[in-house]
Structure formats: structure tokens, C-alpha cells
Amino acid sequence: MSRERKILELKEKQELARMGGGKKSIDRQHERGKLTARERVNLLLDENSFEELDMFRISERTDREVEDKRYYGDGIITGYGSIHGRLVFVYSFDFTVYGGSLSQVVAEKVVKVQQMSAKVGAPIIGINDSGGARIQEGVDSLAGYTNIFLNNVLYSGVVPQISAVVGPAAGGAVYSPALTDFIFMVRKTSFMFLTGPKIVKAVTHEDVTADELGGADVHAVKSGITHFTFDDEPSLFEGIRKLIKYLPQNNMEEPLVVSTEDPPDRVEPDLNYLVPENPNKPYDMREVVLKILDDGEFLEVQELYAPNIIIGFGDLNGRAVGIVANQPKVLAGVLDSNASGKAARFIRFCDCFNIPIVTFEDVPGFMPGTVQEYNGIIKHGAKMLYAYAEATVPKITVITRKGYGGAFCVMNSKHLRGDISYAWPSAEIAVMGPEGASEIIFSKEIRDAADPEKKLQEKIQEYRERFANPYVAAGKGIVDEVIEPKVTRYKLIKALEMLKNKRDENPVRKHGNIPL
Ligand code: HXC
Numbered sequence: 059m060s061r062e063r064k065i066l067e068l069k070e071k072q073e074l075a076r077m078g079g080g081k082k083s084i085d086r087q088h089e090r091g092k093l094t095a096r097e098r099v100n101l102l103l104d105e106n107s108f109e110e111l112d113m114f115r116i117s118e119r120t121d122r123e124v125e126d127k128r129y130y131g132d133g134i135i136t137g138y139g140s141i142h143g144r145l146v147f148v149y150s151f152d153f154t155v156y157g158g159s160l161s162q163v164v165a166e167k168v169v170k171v172q173q174m175s176a177k178v179g180a181p182i183i184g185i186n187d188s189g190g191a192r193i194q195e196g197v198d199s200l201a202g203y204t205n206i207f208l209n210n211v212l213y214s215g216v217v218p219q220i221s222a223v224v225g226p227a228a229g230g231a232v233y234s235p236a237l238t239d240f241i242f243m244v245r246k247t248s249f250m251f252l253t254g255p256k257i258v259k260a261v262t263h264e265d266v267t268a269d270e271l272g273g274a275d276v277h278a279v280k281s282g283i284t285h286f287t288f289d290d291e292p293s294l295f296e297g298i299r300k301l302i303k304y305l306p307q308n309n310m311e312e313p314l315v316v317s318t319e320d321p322p323d324r325v326e327p328d329l330n331y332l333v334p335e336n337p338n339k340p341y342d343m344r345e346v347v348l349k350i351l352d353d354g355e356f357l358e359v360q361e362l363y364a365p366n367i368i369i370g371f372g373d374l375n376g377r378a379v380g381i382v383a384n385q386p387k388v389l390a391g392v393l394d395s396n397a398s399g400k401a402a403r404f405i406r407f408c409d410c411f412n413i414p415i416v417t418f419e420d421v422p423g424f425m426p427g428t429v430q431e432y433n434g435i436i437k438h439g440a441k442m443l444y445a446y447a448e449a450t451v452p453k454i455t456v457i458t459r460k461g462y463g464g465a466f467c468v469m470n471s472k473h474l475r476g477d478i479s480y481a482w483p484s485a486e487i488a489v490m491g492p493e494g495a496s497e498i499i500f501s502k503e504i505r506d507a508a509d510p511e512k513k514l515q516e517k518i519q520e521y522r523e524r525f526a527n528p529y530v531a532a533g534k535g536i537v538d539e540v541i542e543p544k545v546t547r548y549k550l551i552k553a554l555e556m557l558k559n560k561r562d563e564n565p566v567r568k569h570g571n572i573p574l
Pocket of ligand 1: 090155156157158159188189190191192193194200203226228229230231254
């Protein structure tokens with residue numbers, strides 16, 4: 059064969075590979091309202107940056123069943139490219155080939171890029187649109203899945219791992235995303251469930267649609283499985299690009315320092331008036347966060363799940379920080395099981411990847427009651443405590459109002475190795491709120507009073523003045539400084555600068571045993 063013919067042959071094969079399961083299948087994919095695996099990779103990565111690997115891998119099966127159904131690539135596209143000029147690895151399931159189901163070849167291709175991403179220290183992004191294990195390949199497919207899961211676990215905390223779910227993820231296909239750091243879903247076309255509606259009907263007699271069982275909104279609001287939800291695929295991929303900006307390439311690196319026009323000493327006078335004078339009135343902690351971060355930009359994570367706590371990323375003077383903040387607007391900012399678990403995982407992510415944590419605290423306590431106790435709030439609250447305690451990244455707290463009881467201890471207190479603790483003058487730091495405390499410690503005096511209700515109110519006021527302020531804690535060094543709210547941004551930036559080279563360690567051990 060001539061050289062020209064050989065080049066031509068290569069081009070023909072490349073073209074064949076690019077067509078995946080063929081034109082008809084591609085059209086059907088579009089009719090389903092979904093993009094193809096390649097269109098997705100192109101939206102995710104910087105223009106023309108994709109370098110494909112294993113384009114010509116093909117099933118080695120020789121049985122008649124697959125004779126004319128062997129496709130180059132075998133149902134997945136893998137390779138590397140860049141996002142904002144920084145290296146990332148990517149794999150994208152091709153639904154046009156056997157419904158993106160996972161064969162031995164597909165699994166080997168994923169494993170190859172997983173191992174490379176860990177070897178060179180770069181994030182890996184999986185784009186999932188798959189019917190699960192390739193039924194025709196039986197146990198080879200199960201073994202393939204398990205190899206992927208193993209790598210998800212081994213590289214957890216080594217390189218950031220991100221999953222887009224942009225189609226079905228059923229059965230085995232859910233566990234790899236679940237093991238990664240962040241899941242992105244799209245409304246209407248993506249579903250995640252262990253068993254589909256038909257099996258649910260057969261086993262539990264429940265009538266449920268795929269969307270009701272495992273659609274994006276279900277996982278955003280109810281289960282907390284997904285971290286980001288979008289209306290269409292292009293916005294989803296733009297979302298991943300935004301998230302990547304805040305992350306370092308791996309656990310040995312710091313996040314990038316970006317240039318900013320936002321002055322570090324920007325004063326926000328409104329913050330002095332944001333906390334209502336009545337301590338039982340809510341306000342929006344999101345406003346506090348937005349006024350303090352660079353350019354008011356905040357990438358909220360799990361916005362719709364357990365909204366009594368806010369988590370997410372932003373920059374302070376060009377450096378990425380993870381924000382954890384009680385939200386007094388929802389359930390008075392109380393800590394319940396879901397909020398504790400949500401915050402704990404986020405704190406651990408930040409700690410894995412050298413992202414300092416800034417905590418805004420206004421917490422009346424843990425949620426009381428049988429629902430929470432039966433649900434194991436003791437164990438879930440302990441997760442958050444554990445996560446803060448073990449984190450060695452810079453940890454700063456701003457107490458805007460309430461810091462009561464066990465919840466005060468948990469929310470990055472100095473005794474959990476919090477580095478700097480600021481309090482606003484509106485802070486109330488004590489074992490419990492004035493109402494509950496007065497009823498207990500002055501119960502006899504109140505009972506014996508001519509007007510018990512008046513006495514109670516007097517005692518509440520007395521308690522508030524004596525204990526529910528920041529100065530008792532500041533007098534003991536439990537709070538480092540009481541600050542005017544309007545200068546909080548500047549104070550945080552100065553403290554982060556001071557903590558830039560912080561080194562802290564945990565005892566040598568195989569690993570801790572977080573209460574799961
Ligand atoms: C082989 C599959 C497949 C699979 C789909 N296809 N899933 N081929 N193995 N698992 C093929 C279909 O035969 C069809 O081929 C093409 O992909 C498109 O599928 P459709 O059904 O036409 O598409 P759609 O209507 O969009 O439905 C998609 C779907 C459905 C919801 C994913 O196909 C489905 O329910 N598939 C099975 C899901 C499942 O039960 N998977 C196994 C889970 S067990 P043609 O040639 O007609 O185009 C599992 C265990 C692993 O994963 C555990 C590891 C720990």
C-alpha cells in the first residue's frame with residue numbers, strides 16, 4: 059500500500075470512529091434531547107485542546123452476535139485536554155454504541171485515563187450516559203466496573219474527580235459518580251438510580267417515573283447526591299469549567315492565585331446593619347458571603363439540599379476559599395443531620411485540596427426531636443465535628459450572631475484547631491440561648507415572682523447582657539478579636555495571608571475512623 063493510501067486509510071478509520079454507533083444512532087441521541095459524547099467533550103474543554111487516546115480500541119469478542127456490531131472506541135471516548143489552559147483528563151460514554159453500556163474495553167479505557175490523571179496529577183472528569191453493565195459481556199463488565207471503582211477510591215483526595223451525569227446512570231453506573239467529589243446533573247434527561255422503575259414496581263409495588271425516582275431535582279433537593287443542577291447540557295459543562303477554576307490540579311498543589319481588581323480593604327458599611335437588632339429575626343447569610351468575596355462571586359454547592367447551611371467556593375484577594383455558613387433564613391440556621399453531612403463532606407474536600415475554609419456562624423444549636431434523633435443526628439453531627447477537627451488547612455471563623463452549645467463547639471471553634479476566630483459585636487456565645495438558660499437557672503425565682511412572665515423577661519434580658527455577647531469569649535481568648543462587620547473582608551484577607559504557610563499535622567496512622 060502506498061504512503062498516501064495508508065494516510066487515507068487512517069483518515070477513514072478516524073472518521074468511522076468519530077461516527078460512533080452511526081448516523082442513525084446519533085440522530086436518535088439528538089432526538090432524545092441529548093448531545094453526543096464528542097459534542098460534550100468539545101463543550102467541556104478549551105477549543106481544539108482534546109487529544110484522544112484509544113480511538114481504535116475495539117471489542118475482542120468474535121462471536122456471531124457482535125460480528126457486524128463492533129465499533130471503534132467501543133462506546134466511550136477518552137483522552138486529555140485543557141480547561142482554562144490547565145490539563146484535565148476526560149472520558150465520555152457514547153450512548154450510540156450499545157447505549158453507552160460498560161464493556162471490558164470501555165472499562166480498560168477509563169482505567170487508563172484514571173491512572174494517567176493520578177500519575178501526572180491532573181483532575182479527571184467523567185461524562186456519564188450509560189445503560190450500565192453491558193449485558194452481553196456478563197462478569198467481564200462487572201470486573202471492569204470494579205476496577206473503575208477501585209481507582210475512584212485510590213485517587214480520592216489525590217486528584218479532583220468530577221462526574222457529569224447527562225443521561226441514564228443505572229445499576230453499576232451510579233457508583234463511580236457517587237465516589238467522585240462532585241456530581242453535575244441536567245434536568246429532564248439525566249437519571250441516577252440503583253434499580254429502575256420497573257424493578258421498583260415489582261419489588262415494592264410503587265408506581266414511580268424515572269424522573270421521580272432519580273431525576274436531577276430529586277437528587278438536588280431530597281437525596282443530596284448531586285451538587286449542581288442545570289436546565290441544559292451547555293450550561294452544565296460551563297458549570298464544570300467554573301468549578302475547576304477554584305481547584306488545584308492535585309493534593310500537592312495550591313489553588314491558582316488569580317488577579318483581581320477588587321480592593322482587599324474594601325469596606326462594606328451595610329454589613330454593620332445587616333444583623334437585625336431582634337436576635338430572633340432572620341437575615342440572609344448569603345448576603346454576607348456575597349459582600350465579602352471578590353467581586354461578589356460565589357459558586358454555591360448543593361444549593362437546594364439542606365439550605366440551612368451554605369457551602370461553596372469563592373476568592374478572597376484572588377485566592378480560593380471554601381465557605382461554610384449557617385443560614386438563619388432557613389430553620390433559623392439550626393444544624394440537622396443533612397446539614398451536618400453536607401458540610402462535613404465539603405470541609406473534607408477543601409482539606410484534601412489545600413483550600414482554606416472560612417466559616418460564618420450563626421447557629422442556635424442542633425435540631426432537637428425524635429425525627430432527628432432516630433435519624434442519627436448524633437452520628438451526623440459528629441461527622442462535621444470530625445471534619446473540622448482533622449482539617450489542617452487555614453481555618454477562620456466569623457461569628458455574626460449566635461454561637462450556642464454543642465453547635466458552637468462544632469462550627470470550627472478554636473478548640474478544634476480553628477486558627478482565627480472573629481466575632482461581630484452582635485455575637486452571642488454561650489452554652490444555650492437566653493430564653494432556655496433563664497428558664498432553667500432562674501426557675502425558682504421566676505416561679506415565686508408575683509408576675510412570673512415579667513420576671514422571666516427580666517431574667518432573659520439580664521442573661522443576655524451578662525453572657526450573650528462576644529466579650530466573655532473574647533476575654534478568654536476563645537474569640538481572637540471582636541470586629542466591626544464592615545471590615546470583615548479586610549480582616550479575613552489579612553488572616554489568610556498570615557496563615558499562608560501554615561503547617562499542621564495529624565498523628566501518623568493508617569486512617570481515622572470518621573463516624574459514617
Ligand atoms: C447492552 C444496552 C444496555 C446494556 C441499553 N443498551 N442498555 N446494551 N447492555 N446494559 C442498548 C439497547 O439495547 C439499545 O440498542 C441501545 O442501547 C439504546 O437503548 P434504548 O433502550 O433504546 O434507549 P432508551 O429508551 O433511551 O433507554 C435507555 C435505558 C434502557 C434506560 C438505559 O436501555 C435500559 O433500561 N437499559 C438497561 C439498564 C440496565 O438494567 N442495565 C444493567 C444494570 S445492571 P439498539 O441496538 O436497539 O440501539 C448493572 C450491574 C453492574 O449495571 C453492577 C456493578 C457493581
